[in-house]
Amino acid sequence: KTNRTFTMIKPDAVANGHIGAILDQIIKNGFKPVAFKYTYLSPEMAGKFYEVHKERPFYNALVQFMSSGPIVAAILEKDNAVEDFRKLIGATDPSKAEPGTIRQLFAKSIDANAVHGSDSDENAEIEGNFFFSAFERF
């Protein structure tokens, strides 16, 4: 079982100046970045990244939003990384996120929800591989 997860700081949080505060929370909570980049998703790349949601009604808006500005992508290492990270970021809909979670603190809406966190070890591996080659990770 892997001890890694994958995250993105989404365009809303980057645009609103929250990169530093969000990274601070992530690192203070014991997650160690083993791969890290400031980049962006073209609409084609965003469409591919979120292909699992292709049939969902929010797919087009999601792809448009995720390609609307720069993002931070990272692979994070910690025991029980996937589950613990989802606890740290809070519910997908920030209005339902627990106080003190990253989405409760920094997100505005279910689309502009500040951060992504992988939902399984398998997807963490797939998503990390989407952004990082072997020599880009510690």
Ligand code: CMP
């Ligand atoms: P994320 O964890 O990055 O994965 C898919 C994204 O779709 C999710 O965060 C939300 O930002 C967005 N989204 C928009 N509407 C919904 C919805 N109804 N259910 C789940 N995700 C949604």
